[in-house]
Amino acid sequence: MSTDSTTAEAGGDRKGEVILQMRGLRIEGRADEEWHEIVHGVDVVLRRGEVLGLIGESGAGKSTIGLAAMGFSRDGCRISGGTVMFDGVDLTKASDEELRRYHGSRIAYVAQSAAASFNPAHKLIDQYCEAPTQHGIQPRREAEAEAIDLYRRLQLPDPENIGFRYPHQVSGGQLQRAMTAMAMACRPDLIVFDEPTTALDVTTQIEVLSAIKGIVEQFDTAAIYITHDLAVVSQMADRIMVLRYGNLVEEGYTRQMIQDPQKDYTRDLLAVRSFRKPPINEENPEIPLVKVDNVTAAYGKLVVLKGVSMEIHKKRTVAVVGESGSGKSTTARVITGLLPPLEGEIQYDGQTLPRDYRKRNKDELRRLQMIYQMADTAINPRQRVADIIGRPLEFYLGLRGDEKEQRVRDLLEMIELDPDQFYARLPGELSGGQKQRVCIARALAAEPEMIICDEVTSALDQLVAEEILKLLQRLQDELGLAYMFITHDIATVRAIADEIYVMLQGEVVENGPKQDVLSPPHHEYTELLLSSVPEMDPDWLEGLLERRAAGTAPSLPGSGN
Amino acid sequence: MSMTSLSGGAFSGQSSPWASRIAVAAVHFFLMVLFLQNTGADTWASIGGFLFIHLYSVLVLAYWSKMERTAAGDTLIVTLMLEYVVMVLLFWDDFRSWPWSTFFGLVMVQVVAFAAVTYWKELRQAPPTAWFGLIVIMLYIMIAATAPIIAPFGETEIVGSEYEEWGEEYLLGTDNLGRDMLTRIVYGARNTVGIAFVTTVLAFVIGGLCGLLAATMRGWTDEVMSRIVDILMAIPSLIFGLLLLTIFGTSVLSLIIVIALLDSTRVYRLARAVAMNVVVMEFVEAARLRGEGLWWIIRHEILPNIMPPLVAEFGLRFCFVFLFISALSFLGLGIQPPTADWGSMVRDNATLITFGEPTPLIPAGAIALLTVGVNFVVDWFLHKASGLKE
Numbered sequence: 001m002s003t004d005s006t007t008a009e010a011g012g013d014r015k016g017e018v019i020l021q022m023r024g025l026r027i028e029g030r031a032d033e034e035w036h037e038i039v040h041g042v043d044v045v046l047r048r049g050e051v052l053g054l055i056g057e058s059g060a061g062k063s064t065i066g067l068a069a070m071g072f073s074r075d076g077c078r079i080s081g082g083t084v085m086f087d088g089v090d091l092t093k094a095s096d097e098e099l100r101r102y103h104g105s106r107i108a109y110v111a112q113s114a115a116a117s118f119n120p121a122h123k124l125i126d127q128y129c130e131a132p133t134q135h136g137i138q139p140r141r142e143a144e145a146e147a148i149d150l151y152r153r154l155q156l157p158d159p160e161n162i163g164f165r166y167p168h169q170v171s172g173g174q175l176q177r178a179m180t181a182m183a184m185a186c187r188p189d190l191i192v193f194d195e196p197t198t199a200l201d202v203t204t205q206i207e208v209l210s211a212i213k214g215i216v217e218q219f220d221t222a223a224i225y226i227t228h229d230l231a232v233v234s235q236m237a238d239r240i241m242v243l244r245y246g247n248l249v250e251e252g253y254t255r256q257m258i259q260d261p262q263k264d265y266t267r268d269l270l271a272v273r274s275f276r277k278p279p280i281n282e283e284n285p286e287i288p289l290v291k292v293d294n295v296t297a298a299y300g301k302l303v304v305l306k307g308v309s310m311e312i313h314k315k316r317t318v319a320v321v322g323e324s325g326s327g328k329s330t331t332a333r334v335i336t337g338l339l340p341p342l343e344g345e346i347q348y349d350g351q352t353l354p355r356d357y358r359k360r361n362k363d364e365l366r367r368l369q370m371i372y373q374m375a376d377t378a379i380n381p382r383q384r385v386a387d388i389i390g391r392p393l394e395f396y397l398g399l400r401g402d403e404k405e406q407r408v409r410d411l412l413e414m415i416e417l418d419p420d421q422f423y424a425r426l427p428g429e430l431s432g433g434q435k436q437r438v439c440i441a442r443a444l445a446a447e448p449e450m451i452i453c454d455e456v457t458s459a460l461d462q463l464v465a466e467e468i469l470k471l472l473q474r475l476q477d478e479l480g481l482a483y484m485f486i487t488h489d490i491a492t493v494r495a496i497a498d499e500i501y502v503m504l505q506g507e508v509v510e511n512g513p514k515q516d517v518l519s520p521p522h523h524e525y526t527e528l529l530l531s532s533v534p535e536m537d538p539d540w541l542e543g544l545l546e547r548r549a550a551g552t553a554p555s556l557p558g559s560g561n
Numbered sequence: 562m563s564m565t566s567l568s569g570g571a572f573s574g575q576s577s578p579w580a581s582r583i584a585v586a587a588v589h590f591f592l593m594v595l596f597l598q599n600t601g602a603d604t605w606a607s608i609g610g611f612l613f614i615h616l617y618s619v620l621v622l623a624y625w626s627k628m629e630r631t632a633a634g635d636t637l638i639v640t641l642m643l644e645y646v647v648m649v650l651l652f653w654d655d656f657r658s659w660p661w662s663t664f665f666g667l668v669m670v671q672v673v674a675f676a677a678v679t680y681w682k683e684l685r686q687a688p689p690t691a692w693f694g695l696i697v698i699m700l701y702i703m704i705a706a707t708a709p710i711i712a713p714f715g716e717t718e719i720v721g722s723e724y725e726e727w728g729e730e731y732l733l734g735t736d737n738l739g740r741d742m743l744t745r746i747v748y749g750a751r752n753t754v755g756i757a758f759v760t761t762v763l764a765f766v767i768g769g770l771c772g773l774l775a776a777t778m779r780g781w782t783d784e785v786m787s788r789i790v791d792i793l794m795a796i797p798s799l800i801f802g803l804l805l806l807t808i809f810g811t812s813v814l815s816l817i818i819v820i821a822l823l824d825s826t827r828v829y830r831l832a833r834a835v836a837m838n839v840v841v842m843e844f845v846e847a848a849r850l851r852g853e854g855l856w857w858i859i860r861h862e863i864l865p866n867i868m869p870p871l872v873a874e875f876g877l878r879f880c881f882v883f884l885f886i887s888a889l890s891f892l893g894l895g896i897q898p899p900t901a902d903w904g905s906m907v908r909d910n911a912t913l914i915t916f917g918e919p920t921p922l923i924p925a926g927a928i929a930l931l932t933v934g935v936n937f938v939v940d941w942f943l944h945k946a947s948g949l950k951e
Contacts, residue, residue, distance in 0.1 A: 336850055357849070362852050378843040378844055380865070382865035391861075446851070
């Protein structure tokens with residue numbers, strides 16, 4: 001039953017028997033002491049050796065369905081109808097005892113955040129060995145030997161010894177692969193991957209994707225791959241199911257769906273990232289709005305910025321790109337004054353700003369606003385939308401009473417939220433995208449000249465992220481704001497940037513206008529970042545890996561490849 | 562819902578919140594006047610009637626007006642307080658015969674009634690244990706508030722011979738000096754619970770404020786305050802309390818201050834720890850970058866987010882303080898005679914135990930019952946605040 005699914009045409013590997021069949025699956029969730037249906041009768045069929053992609057925005061029910069494939073539902077959820085037949089057994093009717101026998105040995109699960117899923121108190125290999133020895137499949141010694149073998153197949157560096165490290169001693173991408181190895185331990189028939197690369201950088205994502213793809217093919221395992229990124233899923237899956245609001249939108253073979261989507265919603269998903277800001281042809285004025293002049297900064301003794309210089313002009317969007325740890329966010333912290341630099345200075349409109357935010361005056365603070373990555377933690381969960389947006393109005397502009405209320409309503413309209421509906425809401429009653437909009441409104445309320453956007457779209461679904469980008473662009477056109485846009489996502493950069501700074505290990509390695517940086521010749525690292533962005537082409541990953549192996553495309557130094 | 566039908570008729574339809582507030586207050590006022598005119602100065606009937614009328618009007622308002630529950634409760638408390646003033650002036654002769662503490666008690670009862678109605682939705686879902694706790698607490702508050710009315714004799718009045726049996730005249734017998742046991746217990750509720758409450762509030766004001774300051778300012782402030790607290794906590798609290806009370810004397814004031822200071826160290830630890838988790842959040846960073854002052858950050862950004870653990874701790878701390886005072890009283894350094902206090906009542910009547918009399922167990926039981934009740938409520942509150950299902 002060997003499959004060569006990468007080259008097989010759609011339908012070429014349907015010989016396998018059905019391993020999982022979910023019929024009319026209904027799942028209910030509990031909210032406000034009542035049960036609400038969140039999955040409305042979905043059918044899923046999965047054959048041995050087949051990879052099924054589940055895709056949709058958050059709240060589409062994809063993770064819930066993924067877990068239901070294991071006969072499991074989260075706290076506060078229950079499977080209320082339908083059957084989940086796994087290899088002839090209905091998991092919805094199975095006892096906890098039976099389920100425990102299946103979980104880990106025949107059905108395995110890979111969670112989104114490997115860092116949160118490993119027990120930090122035990123070594124990787126000890127956690128690996130737990131399932132096979134518990135299920136009585138292998139004695140410890142054999143399990144260890146196999147773990148090392150799997151680590152090697154998953155292209156982890158130093159496979160003999162990496163298992164003897166603790167989870168915090170390996171990188172995020174390595175941890176995600178170690179978890180995949182763990183899922184593989186008992187050679188399960190089915191693995192559920194729940195957004196395994198969403199939390200990773202693009203460059204790391206490639207490694208994990210290729211490792212997962214390779215291992216699933218080697219062992220001919222059936223897999224459910226859950227993600228909100230159509231480009232990623234098209235690399236991995238033979239078949240794709242598009243979900244929305246707990247219903248199936250469209251189902252089909254990967255190539256077919258990418259080339260000829262049937263439904264509007266699928267087309268929207270495919271068209272995402274098509275947004276482009278028109279290039280600006282004016283010359284930049286002499287004096288930049290914000291000038292970062294040869295800044296060196298450190299956390300304690302650890303130097304994280306080495307002589308960084310940047311210029312951000314009025315009405316321009318400057319994108320700062322780089323993977324995590326490259327110093328992008330630290331640069332933002334230095335500009336805002338949260339981290340006073342050791343050397344160098346920050347100039348605003350030609351004037352040197354005090355290094356520490358506490359020494360800056362109200363007006364200096366007002367003109368420079370910030371939007372954060374996690375809207376959840378960036379707004380106080382106990383304050384109402386009106387208070388969150390109203391406070392800067394009161395604090396900086398001295399607005400009170402009706403005047404303030406009117407301005408808050410104007411701002412809500414500006415960020416495309418209905419004032420009557422949202423004025424008095426608490427953050428808990430908002431979706432992720434709406435929260436981010438409120439954060440934007442709070443920044444706008446101060447009537448700033450520049451906004452620092454720290455990964456503002458990375459925690460959002462792609463469709464929502466695109467809407468936020470469009471909103472930011474519209475606001476720039478209307479209000480003439482300057483943006484400093486920190487991101488690790490080149491697609492975002494392509495969409496919104498005028499100028500780009502590429503950062504690596506605390507230094508700017510390349511900078512210039514968008515068209516210059518994004519067209520060759522590139523700095524080696526820029527090239528790596530650019531080539532790592534998944535494309536909507538099922539052959540993209542294969543091609544890239546081949547080119548990298550042949551040395552015609554850059555690869556991460558020391559990444560274990 | 563009989564209340565909804567009651568509220569129909571003249572007041573139905575879309576009225577402004579203010580119209581409904583005034584309407585309910587007017588009806589309420591009319592009922593009270595009617596009631597007082599008919600019952601005269603009979604205090605028992607008045608208290609019962611007051612309670613009934615209050616509960617009724619708040620229920621009507623809560624069900625009938627579409628205004629936010631808390632807003633409804635808040636406004637009514639204010640309106641009805643004003644109403645009290647008017648009524649006291651109108652029926653001065655009747656009210657004059659009541660002690661002032663009774664008015665204070667009535668206000669407390671009213672606040673509790675409002676809280677109950679304001680949070681009716683939450684209360685309806687409360688488990689039976691929480692209901693039990695709430696009823697116990699309310700009962701204690703009512704007894705403490707209306708002690709002079711309920712108690713058959715005066716607090717320190719010697720009414721019979723020593724250690725009289727339970728009977729018609731002295732429901733729970735008399736104590737070692739011939740004072741009525743029931744009277745002492747009723748007044749004890751006022752003294753013991755009242756002092757414990759004031760002490761806990763003081764401990765929270767001191768400890769909570771310092772903890773919040775330490776967490777928000779960090780650096781030297783935190784360092785100095787935390788070390789002082791470490792030193793205070795290193796000494797066993799009962800022994801330290803005894804030492805301080807021996808030095809400063811055993812007046813009620815020094816008792817409150819000493820225990821509040823000792824307990825504020827625990828509150829400080831908790832407040833600092835939970836505030837620390839909030840201080841690192843980005844919304845606090847955003848407020849700092851906006852240029853907000855220290856007090857604003859504490860008041861608006863941090864405090865609302867740490868209220869659930871603090872309120873839960875308040876319940877627990879109240880019990881500890883309560884037991885601590887009782888322990889001190891038992892040792893003779895707490896509330897001083899002749900003031901009635903449950904802790905010292907246990908000690909004074911302890912000899913009766915040897916004769917198989919349950920009397921000394923009653924104040925002890927009163928302490929135990931309140932402790933259990935408060936803990937049930939705290940458990941419920943913690944459960945709700947933690948957002949756990951089932």
